[in-house]
Amino acid sequence: MASYRDFLDYAESFYSQAKRASELGQGTVAERSLIASLLLSWIAMESFINNMMADFAALPPDMFSLPERALLTEQKLEFMDSGSEAGQFRVSDTPEYRRLEDKILFLVAKFGMGTKLDKGGHLWQSFEAVREKRNQITHPRKSYDMSLILADAEDALEVAKAIIRMVSEKVWGKAIGL
Amino acid sequence: MQILFDSGAKHDPNVETEVNQFLAEVKTREQESNSPIIIYQDGKKGSYYIKCTIPAKVVCNFLDLNARLDPTNDASYRANRELLLKHHTYLRMRTDAEEGREFHDLIVEYSKVYNPEKPLKVWGGQHRSKAIQEALEVKDVSKDHGFRVYFGLSKEQRTDLALVSNTNISVSNDLFDRQLEETLVGTQLREWCVRVGLLNQGEDFPDQASRSERISVQLARTFLVNFFRGEAEGAKLDERELDRHVYEPYLCQSGAFLDPEYEEVIRRLGKGLWDNPQLIQSGKAFALLHQTQRDAVEKGKDIEKRKGFKNKALTASVLTGWSFVAGLLQSHPQRLNNLFQIPKATREFPDPLNAKGMSTFHHDEDEATYRGLGTRSSMKDRQRMAQVFLAKSTSPDTCLDKGLLNKAVSQVRAIRSWKSGYSPL
Numbered sequence: 001m002a003s004y005r006d007f008l009d010y011a012e013s014f015y016s017q018a019k020r021a022s023e024l025g026q027g028t029v030a031e032r033s034l035i036a037s038l039l040l041s042w043i044a045m046e047s048f049i050n051n052m053m054a055d056f057a058a059l060p061p062d063m064f065s066l067p068e069r070a071l072l073t074e075q076k077l078e079f080m081d082s083g084s085e086a087g088q089f090r091v092s093d094t095p096e097y098r099r100l101e102d103k104i105l106f107l108v109a110k111f112g113m114g115t116k117l118d119k120g121g122h123l124w125q126s127f128e129a130v131r132e133k134r135n136q137i138t139h140p141r142k143s144y145d146m147s148l149i150l151a152d153a154e155d156a157l158e159v160a161k162a163i164i165r166m167v168s169e170k171v172w173g174k175a176i177g178l
Numbered sequence: 179m180q181i182l183f184d185s186g187a188k189h190d191p192n193v194e195t196e197v198n199q200f201l202a203e204v205k206t207r208e209q210e211s212n213s214p215i216i217i218y219q220d221g222k223k224g225s226y227y228i229k230c231t232i233p234a235k236v237v238c239n240f241l242d243l244n245a246r247l248d249p250t251n252d253a254s255y256r257a258n259r260e261l262l263l264k265h266h267t268y269l270r271m272r273t274d275a276e277e278g279r280e281f282h283d284l285i286v287e288y289s290k291v292y293n294p295e296k297p298l299k300v301w302g303g304q305h306r307s308k309a310i311q312e313a314l315e316v317k318d319v320s321k322d323h324g325f326r327v328y329f330g331l332s333k334e335q336r337t338d339l340a341l342v343s344n345t346n347i348s349v350s351n352d353l354f355d356r357q358l359e360e361t362l363v364g365t366q367l368r369e370w371c372v373r374v375g376l377l378n379q380g381e382d383f384p385d386q387a388s389r390s391e392r393i394s395v396q397l398a399r400t401f402l403v404n405f406f407r408g409e410a411e412g413a414k415l416d417e418r419e420l421d422r423h424v425y426e427p428y429l430c431q432s433g434a435f436l437d438p439e440y441e442e443v444i445r446r447l448g449k450g451l452w453d454n455p456q457l458i459q460s461g462k463a464f465a466l467l468h469q470t471q472r473d474a475v476e477k478g479k480d481i482e483k484r485k486g487f488k489n490k491a492l493t494a495s496v497l498t499g500w501s502f503v504a505g506l507l508q509s510h511p512q513r514l515n516n517l518f519q520i521p522k523a524t525r526e527f528p529d530p531l532n533a534k535g536m537s538t539f540h541h542d543e544d545e546a547t548y549r550g551l552g553t554r555s556s557m558k559d560r561q562r563m564a565q566v567f568l569a570k571s572t573s574p575d576t577c578l579d580k581g582l583l584n585k586a587v588s589q590v591r592a593i594r595s596w597k598s599g600y601s602p603l
Contacts, residue, residue: 005546051542058588059596060421111595171595172543 187219302343374461408505494555499563
């Protein structure tokens with residue numbers, strides 16, 4: 001299974017390809033490489049954050065509250081209205097996928113050694129800009145024009161690395177080399 | 179001929195008698211030229227010795243290359259490393275000897291306590307001695323060689339001599355360990371390993387573990403220390419607490435000094451240590467795991483026949499992790515029993531330690547150069563392997579599949595983060 005490092009490598013590779021195609025005036029090749037690069041940067045972040053969530057999900061269940069456990073395992077929290085657990089909440093087997101930003105916020109708040117995530121800061125603002133671009137690609141609509149330039153893919157790569165570094169520093173207490 | 183004590187040497191009539199006996203038996207060049215023989219005394223350990231020159235044709239028959247640290251104990255194995263007769267350095271020595279090279283400062287002990295027909299026990303220069311013998315035997319070359327001959331050595335002086343003589347050449351820490359073990363502790367560790375099946379009858383610890391496929395002194399000591407460290411820790415924890423800690427399996431130091439943790443275990447537990455039934459049971463279970471792993475790799479069709487796979491149990495992180503957990507679970511018999519169960523081989527998991535799965539394992543925390551679980555001896559790997567075996571102990575049929583490896587390593591990482599940065603929300 002590919003790791004976040006692999007996805008970052010793929011993203012960089014597509015970025016280089018886009019840059020070359022752009023220099024040669026091959027607009028279509030450049031565009032599809034930019035799309036691939038930006039999405040792969042996002043996937044690298046997802047991979048890293050999901051695996052970190054899975055680390056905590058491997059701990060004995062009673063180390064977390066039920067909502068936390070539901071978030072960590074991305075499963076639905078449900079209220080039981082029948083059976084032996086009637087009247088209680090439980091983490092069900094039904095998947096409930098969470099937004100990447102929520103997972104990052106949770107990890108930093110819970111294990112960030114008391115530090116806070118500055119949502120008004122440059123990194124988070126850049127992250128939100130990349131998310132916007134990513135949403136435009138994955139949820140295309142004719143009402144807006146999806147235009148990508150090299151700087152978008154470059155920003156996405158930088159943001160992915162910076163987010164991974166930031167979360168690893170806050171949660172693991174060490175920056176990983178990228 | 180005249181025998182004198184050096185000005186720095188305290189007169190000892192017993193030593194003088196032994197020197198006389200030696201000179202009566204072995205004809206040196208000094209005797210031929212009627213030069214005085216001077217008895218020196220080592221400033222650090224107080225050992226007595228003389229310097230002399232002896233022709234090969236005289237000395238060869240007296241040389242004993244199987245010197246023992248404890249001459250009175252038949253269980254004492256030869257203390258020196260194995261002769262490397264195909265090593266290029268030795269081949270060069272032999273050619274030199276055949277071409278008339280004279281060697282100097284060969285270190286021998288004069289002793290007739292064992293193998294009396296060969297009273298010169300070689301402690302330093304066993305390869306040169308062998309080269310001298312072969313040059314005489316094969317090419318009839320006999321040159322004069324310089325010797326330091328020691329007399330009346332105590333066990334401590336002898337060990338020191340063995341260690342000092344071997345620092346001139348590339349000698350492994352495993353050889354130091356073996357020598358120190360026998361001198362300072364005895365033969366019990368080796369006997370214990372034979373008893374539980376980690377060594378065969380008559381087999382000794384290797385003098386170079388990296389080239390051997392046997393348990394080393396360092397690893398055998400490590401097994402014992404971890405078992406008792408784990409046992410002490412496990413006694414303080416209830417079942418619920420067991421999986422909420424990251425444990426720190428210990429790796430004994432190797433080399434010229436006895437590991438302090440091992441020394442402490444020996445001091446604290448005394449002779450009862452070697453007959454401890456729980457330790458023996460765990461030793462046997464580990465030996466069975468090791469043997470099953472070896473057999474699976476040697477005989478299995480679905481696994482690469484790599485030495486590293488075959489001897490996976492004897493890698494530092496695996497052995498430390500397993501022995502620590504075996505101790506930890508002494509207070510938790512059901513889980514101990516689960517740890518001891520060796521999973522049935524399947525096509526997917528032909529070997530109990532899943533060596534291939536371990537070798538390809540990688541966590542996001544790891545550098546890109548990480549070589550997989552159970553390959554290094556670092557604390558991080560030892561902690562991870564302890565958690566792997568702890569996870570294995572949760573049920574009897576659990577095998578070390580990818581899911582278990584992932585879960586165990588995730589737990590190590592998550593517990594560390596939990597302990598350092600958890601904030602109840």
